[in-house]
Amino acid sequence: MAGKSTPNATRRSERSHRAILDAALELVAEVGYPKLTIEAIAARAGVGKQTIYRWWPSRGAVLLDAFVALGERAAREAQEAGEPGDGDPYAFPDTGDLAADLKLVLRATVDELRSPTYDLPYRALAAEGIVNPEIAAEFVSRVMEPSVQLYVERLRAAQRAGQVAADLDPRIALELVTGPVTARWLLRTLPLSHAYADAVVDMALRGLSPR
Amino acid sequence: MAGKSTPNATRRSERSHRAILDAALELVAEVGYPKLTIEAIAARAGVGKQTIYRWWPSRGAVLLDAFVALGERAAREAQEAGEPGDGDPYAFPDTGDLAADLKLVLRATVDELRSPTYDLPYRALAAEGIVNPEIAAEFVSRVMEPSVQLYVERLRAAQRAGQVAADLDPRIALELVTGPVTARWLLRTLPLSHAYADAVVDMALRGLSPR
Numbered sequence: 001m002a003g004k005s006t007p008n009a010t011r012r013s014e015r016s017h018r019a020i021l022d023a024a025l026e027l028v029a030e031v032g033y034p035k036l037t038i039e040a041i042a043a044r045a046g047v048g049k050q051t052i053y054r055w056w057p058s059r060g061a062v063l064l065d066a067f068v069a070l071g072e073r074a075a076r077e078a079q080e081a082g083e084p085g086d087g088d089p090y091a092f093p094d095t096g097d098l099a100a101d102l103k104l105v106l107r108a109t110v111d112e113l114r115s116p117t118y119d120l121p122y123r124a125l126a127a128e129g130i131v132n133p134e135i136a137a138e139f140v141s142r143v144m145e146p147s148v149q150l151y152v153e154r155l156r157a158a159q160r161a162g163q164v165a166a167d168l169d170p171r172i173a174l175e176l177v178t179g180p181v182t183a184r185w186l187l188r189t190l191p192l193s194h195a196y197a198d199a200v201v202d203m204a205l206r207g208l209s210p211r
Numbered sequence: 212m213a214g215k216s217t218p219n220a221t222r223r224s225e226r227s228h229r230a231i232l233d234a235a236l237e238l239v240a241e242v243g244y245p246k247l248t249i250e251a252i253a254a255r256a257g258v259g260k261q262t263i264y265r266w267w268p269s270r271g272a273v274l275l276d277a278f279v280a281l282g283e284r285a286a287r288e289a290q291e292a293g294e295p296g297d298g299d300p301y302a303f304p305d306t307g308d309l310a311a312d313l314k315l316v317l318r319a320t321v322d323e324l325r326s327p328t329y330d331l332p333y334r335a336l337a338a339e340g341i342v343n344p345e346i347a348a349e350f351v352s353r354v355m356e357p358s359v360q361l362y363v364e365r366l367r368a369a370q371r372a373g374q375v376a377a378d379l380d381p382r383i384a385l386e387l388v389t390g391p392v393t394a395r396w397l398l399r400t401l402p403l404s405h406a407y408a409d410a411v412v413d414m415a416l417r418g419l420s421p422r
Binding site: 032033034123124126127128129130131132133136137139140144148155162163164165166168169171172173175176178179180181182183184186187188189190196199200203204205206207208209210 | 243244245334335337338339340341342343344347348350351355359366373374375376377379380382383384386387389390391392393394395397398399400401407410411414415416417418419420421
């Protein structure tokens with residue numbers, strides 16, 4: 001049944017869309033990604049399986065959209081709750097003190113990775129991306145790359161200010177800061193903490209060689 | 212039927228064990244981890260499902276043992292092929308030139324992660340570990356931790372030689388070298404190459420600050 005796109009149909013469609021994304025996030029937290037199915041998402045959202053397959057090809061694709069929507073909602077709420085002039089919550093701080101700015105951002109990343117709201121769907125998407133290159137490419141372009149660009153811009157500003165060596169590729173330099181945290185989180189080698197985030201930033205900035 | 216442990220029964224059992232591990236590695240390369248099942252491993256190995264479940268609780272546990280066996284076999288072959296006096300293939304080089312030694316090892320890691328023999332089962336195990344903490348713990352203790360210890364020992368030697376700052380925690384310092392490569396490989400953000408491995412080692416050793 002091909003419905004006409006009346007205002008009511010559009011509203012119903014938006015409600016279903018949102019219900020499906022919410023259901024995917026709830027279920028991945030409750031049963032884990034290995035047991036997440038399109039059937040279960042459809043039942044929880046109160047829609048038919050076909051409604052989901054009309055919009056998404058796979059459970060990984062649903063979860064990716066749900067995760068992106070979660071981030072957008074959190075950013076909107078942070079902006080609404082913030083004082084006027086707080087500025088763009090997506091912006092990277094630039095106080096002129098590069099170490100302090102990197103620590104602030106990396107500590108916030110650690111907090112996010114340790115919070116169940118983000119950890120479970122984020123981890124599920126990372127796991128899916130590891131064996132599914134299409135999901136990985138979308139995950140990188142929609143979730144990773146925007147924050148990578150903020151790091152690159154901050155490091156370029158530090159290069160202009162003479163605080164980072166001018167000949168370093170900022171695209172690789174940022175990975176010395178983010179890579180250890182990402183690897184520790186994904187492989188669960190050792191716990192993440194603010195002290196760890198600080199140690200990584202300090203080592204990345206000054207290097208391992210003696211002063 | 213509880214068989215007596217005669218020499219023949221033991222040999223048959225060893226053959227089945229090996230056949231199951233080989234089947235798991237072949238199948239993960241052919242059909243991918245999402246479609247790897249105990250049924251398919253049993254059929255390929257020519258054993259019953261119950262034989263697998265007697266030894267392993269899950270497909271992830273089979274694959275972990277298969278991956279460890281693969282590494283052991285490769286190390287044995289390298290040792291047998293090597294000239295006498297080549298030494299332990301698991302040892303970390305120590306030529307006195309820390310940058311050169313780290314680059315040699317990190318380039319070899321890049322080669323391993325790019326080779327289909329290792330990439331597919333390794334990636335599957337990492338994906339399973341991300342959503343399955345028990346497999347993650349075994350993966351870390353049996354696959355990651357032995358090589359982490361080799362890095363720690365090499366960095367401690369460099370500290371004694373005055374080439375690495377004495378106050379750095381080598382357990383964190385090594386992650387500045389390995390973390391970026393692991394994160395790039397797992398998240399597939401950008402390609403791995405020898406040039407990338409070299410750049411990471413150089414940045415980790417000298418830091419990002421201007422000289």
